[in-house]
Amino acid sequence: MKKLIFTLSLFFTLHVGYSQSMFQKYFVDSTDNAIDVSNFLNAGFGFLPVPMVITEPAVGFGGGLAGVYFHGQKKKEVTTDSTKSFDNNKDLPPILTAAAAMYTSNGTWVTMLAHQGSYHNDRFRYTGAIGYMSINLKYYGGQGLEAGEYSFNMKGFLTFQEFLFRINKNVPFFMGLNYLYFNNNVTFDDQTAETEPLQAETNLGGMNVVTMWDNRNNTFTPTKGIMSVTEFGIFDQALGGDNDYMNFSHRTYFYQPIIKEKLFSGFRLNYEAKWGDYVPFYELPFVTLRGIPALRYQDHNALVGETEWRWQVFKRWSAVGFVGVGYTAPKIQDFNFNQSRVAGGLGFRYLVASDYGLHAGIDVAKGPEIWAWYLTIGSNWFR
Template sequence: MTSIGAMADDRPLRLVDPEDGQFDLSSYLLEHKGALPVPFVITEPAVGYGLGVGLLFFSESIAESEARAKSLGQERIPPNITFVGGAYTQNGTWAGALGHFHTWDGDRYRYLGGIAKVDANLDYFGNANQARAYSLQGTGLLQQLLVRIGNTHWFAGPRYIYFDSNAVFKFGQTPGDLVGQGRNQRISAASLVVDYDSRDNIFYPSRGVYAELEAQFAREGIGSTQNYDMYAARGYTWLPIAKTLILGLRADTRFSSGDVPFYVQPYVDLRGVKKARYQDRNAISTEVELRWDFRPRWSLLGFTGVGKAYGRQSFDDAPNIVSAGVGFRYLIARKLGLAIGMDFAHSKDQNAVYVQVGSAWR
């Protein structure tokens, strides 16, 4: 068997699972501690294809965190992780980020924080359905602290985001009616977040529910150049309907009021649809996915979805945006339930390919 290093007790890390003889990264990921390089591929149509690389720094291995959780009589406790990385795409978009995830008291408290710098080349379509190129440059900050409610799957707590941006339209295409364009625009928004998570696996679930509710308020009093409110609700569920068939259902809704910057307006979020292609004051996206685990490590997917962005247009007048596609996954780390693969999706006038790590639903 192939060895890629040694664990703390000098046992070799192996790339083959002794249970089925297949290529597998479970041993490496479970026992890894310290810096882990993670290359990734960007396939989002809004910015074009690109590449990125990150470094994940683990405070302890996943195996050590599982042993610690077991000693406390608890479910798996995620290790503390620090991330640093960057990416570049074919249309000249680039970004760099630094982040940290930390838990305390047996996963009762979860902290997530990060800072990022972005220089993106994007298109704004609006209700006129006309692509207008713009550049979005800025520095963003995220701070979040969630607290588990009792011994349940519920978490709640505050979230804060700050984004100091320059949003400038190119080639004389500047619209006169958009909020948030120009230089020195700032978003400063505080949120109340409620999460529910009963998934059997955070990477590639076969059963369970994930849901999040968020009420966000941006105000001049805390540093924002615009005042607006954003209310969001999203939920995913996975239902086993046979031994090898998993039905997935997804709903994602966002509603806004006030002076929302154009580049953070709600949009239809579906595979096969360019991000922010269909934007308005409010947006709804729904998706259904059927997964067939036809081999112990291999799965085939079929999915379809429909969405609508409305507000300036009435709900009835706004077009229905439909997408559909197929995909596959390979279970690359059996003990972690981690799968990788690709999705191929289509919507009106758009084809897209996505490299996926686990579920497409985040």
Template sequence: MSFFISHKKETKCRSIRRELVHKTVTTPVFSALGTLLLTFSPSPEASMLDELFDPKDGQLDASSYILNNAHGFMPVPFLITEPAVGTGGGVALLFFHETHEQKTLRLDNPDKVSGIPPSVTGVVGGSTSNGSKLAGVFHSGNWKQDKIRYLGGLFGGSFNLKYYADTANIANNFTIEGLYFLQDIDFRLGESNFFLGANYVNMGSNSSFNFSDSMPDIDPIELDSKDASVALKITYDSRDNHFSPRSGVKAGIKASFHDERLGGDFDYHEYSAFVQSYSRIAPKWGLGIRGDIKSVSDQVPFYAKPFLDMRGIPAMRYQGDSTVLAEVELSYDIDDRWAVLGFAGTGKAVDDDISFSDTDWQTSKGAGFRYLIARQLGLRTGIDIAKGPEEWTMYLQFGGSWK
């Protein structure tokens, strides 16, 4: 997108913008993005510096680069900071599909933030410090003016994780590798904010357990399995933005039915409900509240048990037949681009043979910041630092805190 400056002022303005790029993208959170955008120009005839800045406020912004890159896949490096698998990174090749109506609306209203995200096709691959690896392809579709939402993908991976048989501090190392296939679709009910949807999941995996830390005399155990399910769900979504919502509510309930007749080895049911609320309690203050409940029936494979999914707590650290959690996040806008935030949460993972009152609450808390990196998409990015029951963790965030 051009700044529409006159020819005789162009040299001076570019010099100023180069200085701003140097000062901005050398900060840690933008170093990878700055290198990426300066390396891959979507058009050899356009100034890369023009693609880096928003003509509305002159700030670093990736909206034009993302949305005008309609001729091919855009490489996007990313970092992995999940404590369950260690630190690492990878690259996603993303292709954004704007409809003709979306593109016309964006070009005619450059100050407007899109309420309907473009569809995205992606190829992704990454690895972490503990040897975990992931690769896959996916498509996120948004059709008929947000009447239909679709997500599908095929992923292969190998993950080195820890399994806690109970909430004690004794962990068993295991490796799980295999393929994960997902088809998910939602249909809007009339003109309302309600969606009725369904999905199908099929995962084939090989798990290898290493008990050498706790039982040195036991040889590793391997388990081949398949898990397939269909689910029915209803969702309410009034959020103002899909990437980084500032107001509105998203809530839903889902029932998943795992059955051998669907191609798996297990028969069990899984139920879940969630709510995410976003509100502006003052012009510069935002409040987010999240609640989440999950429960499974008997004969569930160990890796499918619900776990506490909160910042500061590694994946699968606290598992149970049922989980319940709540989080709150308070943010403050320094200006139109920058915001700081603090958050706290607590939850329980409970097995059926243990009473709810006998299970300890696990809490986490932390703070972070966000930068509006793509204004026309409403996309914010930043870093969170969180402290759980055992450790400190850093998270690189793209989009909202809660997925």
């Protein structure tokens, strides 16, 4: 018995010591002894399990789990300051694959497999995703319905595929195509036992021509550079959809350091328009700002401007402030800039992967109607 106890004790001690050693190796930065997942991401084995916290007001509080695999090698660091800037080389953006599942308090659930990466010294970029989902949202009226809150569910299979090509290897300008297909079953439920829910299948199938300029110094948490993307295309029965309409969208993100290693600014401008014989209500552009639920303010045209500022407070920790304004209109000439939707808030960031310049943190925002909080990994302006 003594030998057994001694053997078990020795095994436990060695196991704890080994676990601590492995944790130190993969999750602690030897330069400052802070928590950092860079070494694990660079190790090149297995998927990194990433717990997800969902805080989008439109679907309620929830969570999930993603397995993320980082392909390739770490970036080439070109500065030694706390911004962790990286050369715009073949490793930008990184190649990653993710599988995810999530569930929220209002019954929304999503399962998805996605891949993103750049190839041949960043001459080609690819983003692809397939998923099956059931999403519960609210529609706030329009297209023949009076203003109000209408609960509905979207359920079906979705795939998105995008291929971009860099025309000149020395210029960060890309052109390409993307394709979206959604086999969508929509159900409206008025919560009345005497009536059956209204159900309909409305498939989406659309293709866009894409142009993109991207010289950001980092894809996760940029501190300098511009990303400007324009998409123009068509949704059509020939592409797998049920409705024919046109799509145009433009988004520009501009990042500029103000005080070296201390203060960083970001500016965002988004415009989206859809027009045609019939644009499905859930496809109408809407104001996308922290503090405003998805689909809350919709119309055929939506314009959003936002700025975000980050102050490097101490080592890996920084504070964030942001404010934005959004507008909607049935036609572009009908924008009324005296009727704005304003939202803003504060947050913090922690440099969680220094080799990748990846920051993560929490934002608290106030919109015209609600308070909301968001878990942010990387930039909030992800596309």
